[in-house]
Amino acid sequence: MDLLLQTLINGILAAGIYALVASGLALAVGVVGIVNFAHGEFSMIGAFVSYLLFVGAGIDPLISLGLAALVLFVVGAITYYGLIRPVLAAPELNQMLLTFGISVALQNIALLLFGADTRVVSTSYQGATITLGGISFGAPPFAAFVLSVGLLGALYWFLGKTRLGFAVRAVAQNRLAPGLLGIETQQIYLLAFGLSAALAGIAGVMLSVMLYASPTVGFAYTLKAFAIIVMAGLGNLRGVVPAAITLALAEAFVSTYVPGGGGWVEAVFFLVIFVALTWRSWRLS
Amino acid sequence: MKKVLVVLLAVLGLAGLALAQTTVRVGVLLPISTVAGKAALNGVQLGVDQVNAGGKVKIELVVVDDGNAPAAAVPALTKLMTVDRVDIVIGGLASGVTFALSGPVKQYNPLFLCIGAASSVVEQAFSDYGRFFHYHPWDYHNVAAALSFFKSLYDGGARRVAILYEDGPFGSAGIQTYRQQLQNQGYTVQAEPFKSGSGSFTAILTRLKSFRPDILYWIGYDVDALPIAAQTRQVGLEPKLIYGAPPAWPLGFEKNNLSNDVAGMTAWLPSVANNESRRFVTLYRRKYNEITDEYMAPMGYVIALSLGKAVEAANSADKDRIAAELAKVQMDTPFGPLSFKPSDTGKTRFQGFNQSIWLQFQYLEGSRRPVFPANRAARPLRYPGNY
Numbered sequence: 001m002d003l004l005l006q007t008l009i010n011g012i013l014a015a016g017i018y019a020l021v022a023s024g025l026a027l028a029v030g031v032v033g034i035v036n037f038a039h040g041e042f043s044m045i046g047a048f049v050s051y052l053l054f055v056g057a058g059i060d061p062l063i064s065l066g067l068a069a070l071v072l073f074v075v076g077a078i079t080y081y082g083l084i085r086p087v088l089a090a091p092e093l094n095q096m097l098l099t100f101g102i103s104v105a106l107q108n109i110a111l112l113l114f115g116a117d118t119r120v121v122s123t124s125y126q127g128a129t130i131t132l133g134g135i136s137f138g139a140p141p142f143a144a145f146v147l148s149v150g151l152l153g154a155l156y157w158f159l160g161k162t163r164l165g166f167a168v169r170a171v172a173q174n175r176l177a178p179g180l181l182g183i184e185t186q187q188i189y190l191l192a193f194g195l196s197a198a199l200a201g202i203a204g205v206m207l208s209v210m211l212y213a214s215p216t217v218g219f220a221y222t223l224k225a226f227a228i229i230v231m232a233g234l235g236n237l238r239g240v241v242p243a244a245i246t247l248a249l250a251e252a253f254v255s256t257y258v259p260g261g262g263g264w265v266e267a268v269f270f271l272v273i274f275v276a277l278t279w280r281s282w283r284l285s
Numbered sequence: 286m287k288k289v290l291v292v293l294l295a296v297l298g299l300a301g302l303a304l305a306q307t308t309v310r311v312g313v314l315l316p317i318s319t320v321a322g323k324a325a326l327n328g329v330q331l332g333v334d335q336v337n338a339g340g341k342v343k344i345e346l347v348v349v350d351d352g353n354a355p356a357a358a359v360p361a362l363t364k365l366m367t368v369d370r371v372d373i374v375i376g377g378l379a380s381g382v383t384f385a386l387s388g389p390v391k392q393y394n395p396l397f398l399c400i401g402a403a404s405s406v407v408e409q410a411f412s413d414y415g416r417f418f419h420y421h422p423w424d425y426h427n428v429a430a431a432l433s434f435f436k437s438l439y440d441g442g443a444r445r446v447a448i449l450y451e452d453g454p455f456g457s458a459g460i461q462t463y464r465q466q467l468q469n470q471g472y473t474v475q476a477e478p479f480k481s482g483s484g485s486f487t488a489i490l491t492r493l494k495s496f497r498p499d500i501l502y503w504i505g506y507d508v509d510a511l512p513i514a515a516q517t518r519q520v521g522l523e524p525k526l527i528y529g530a531p532p533a534w535p536l537g538f539e540k541n542n543l544s545n546d547v548a549g550m551t552a553w554l555p556s557v558a559n560n561e562s563r564r565f566v567t568l569y570r571r572k573y574n575e576i577t578d579e580y581m582a583p584m585g586y587v588i589a590l591s592l593g594k595a596v597e598a599a600n601s602a603d604k605d606r607i608a609a610e611l612a613k614v615q616m617d618t619p620f621g622p623l624s625f626k627p628s629d630t631g632k633t634r635f636q637g638f639n640q641s642i643w644l645q646f647q648y649l650e651g652s653r654r655p656v657f658p659a660n661r662a663a664r665p666l667r668y669p670g671n672y
């Protein structure tokens with residue numbers, strides 16, 4: 001029974017960071033309508049911002065969260081304005097090739113600047129443990145989960161309760177009509193893409209605490225984020241948390257209960273994508 | 286008239302010196318964007334400085350980046366051979382890259398001085414190549430050294446080993462043999478694969494709790510070091526020793542509290558107390574204003590020095606004459622004595638170091654300290670460790 005509970009907790013906590021990465025991606029897909037393959041590289045930049053501030057100025061990664069979000073918002077806004085905006089009317093394949101190119105370019109810039117080595121920050125709380133009865137879990141994953149839920153709650157509130165949020169949702173639903181009502185579509189896109197990158201940056205800071213900073217740190221999480229948004233339905237922000245929990249629980253159960261399951265973890269998200277797409281096609285037919 | 290004679294004699298003297306000096310161009314093919322590759326290059330350059338300062342041999346280096354990837358390494362080697370026209374290549378740090386280079390090396394036939402590439406797959410790939418000098422121990426030497434350490438841990442009361450191995454070629458090659466050898470020593474072993482870089486170990490570590498391992502032994506990459514150290518504590522596994530076997534450790538890991546008491550294996554540390562090691566540390570610090578923990582630095586240094594000796598003895602830039610002299614080289618190094626013999630399996634003819642160069646270390650108070658074997662230990666192993 002303890003093992004089952006521990007597995008459930010492990011899965012749910014892992015879902016926090018997954019949801020954080022995936023919600024940014026869902027925002028880019030849902031509002032701007034672009035599949036951003038460079039989303040993981042925004043997380044990588046966040047991880048390096050955290051690492052550099054820690055090494056250069058001794059700033060704790062938790063304090064870097066806000067700065068990393070701001071930096072990534074600016075990076076996202078510049079990327080949108082300079083690169084994404086010109087291809088918005090282009091075929092989807094062109095858009096995907098562009099974001100794939102941005103991903104490769106950002107990874108290689110990081111390689112040139114920092115090399116291929118793995119770098120770690122050092123905080124007093126990285127190994128901190130919370131114990132409840134016979135169950136124990138890490139404080140950083142728990143904090144990442146709480147942060148993720150909080151940020152996503154704030155995002156839902158913003159989208160559901162504010163005029164700007166209404167405008168974002170309007171643009172997500174129809175690209176032309178909001179313009180007729182005086183909503184600046186391009187500014188909404190810029191805001192959404194910037195927010196998407198900022199969320200990735202925050203996830204990157206958490207990754208620097210829980211894992212490491214390296215040019216490739218974002219890649220694995222991009223793949224998982226794609227599985228999550230496919231499961232949630234492309235652009236469906238409300239489906240992100242349940243989908244992230246489903247994926248993380250599936251991974252935790254496979255790891256714990258399938259012999260040699262640790263090696264199968266990465267296959268789980270492919271299975272999730274396969275099942276979600278097949279089931280959706282079957283339901284529509 | 287006198288002046289003319291002096292000048293003439295000086296010119297003749299310099300010409301004589303030039304004639305006595307043998308110049309060789311050497312290609313260096315390393316992943317210079319990685320810490321290990323950069324350290325190796327620094328070591329090679331330091332050794333070349335020393336050789337060139339001797340005056341009898343002049344080594345000119347042509348450095349190219351192998352990108353730590355076969356796709357970059359093969360064209361880089363081709364450039365060295367066809368554009369730069371070198372006859373000697375120092376390189377081959379990563380096994381996967383070196384394996385991919387085996388075909389092109391045989392095509393162009395350079396004298397290939399291999400700095401790393403421990404995998405037996407590489408040994409097999411170069412088994413029919415006579416100009417292959419492998420300095421680094423092979424993987425079976427690494428296993429032998431680690432097993433010797435595990436034997437001492439068994440004698441100290443350890444009985445159960447949990448092995449976490451990454452499921453790629455690096456981690457899973459020979460895992461069954463390894464498991465068997467540990468069982469032969471008397472250990473109860475549970476082995477679990479994982480996906481390197483996933484950062485997700487809590488589930489596997491949770492399952493291992495019921496096994497109650499004395500030693501948590503992980504075989505993976507630098508990206509796995511911190512998550513394993515953190516999540517071991519987070520799930521309350523409480524092994525008596527965490528022992529890691531990555532090719533390199535993450536930058537800054539030693540400053541992280543989670544590294545404390547984590548053990549591993551390396552071929553050299555700056556604190557190694559032999560004359561050549563101390564000399565290397567002094568020279569390295571003088572040239573680079575720092576010292577490195579990366580054993581690839583002294584490995585590069587040793588390769589350059591041994592090559593210098595061979596060129597001097599050959600008194601020629603001909604690669605076969607140099608190879609013949611290199612095969613006879615005997616020298617003291619920061620790792621201990623170096624001489625070339627056929628590899629233990631007999632597949633390659635020129636094997637430099639073996640398991641005797643490996644030492645076990647433990648992260649203690651922010652640095653790596655040698656703890657085994659006893660004759661090279663700077664302090665005793667802290668067992669059980671505090672995780």
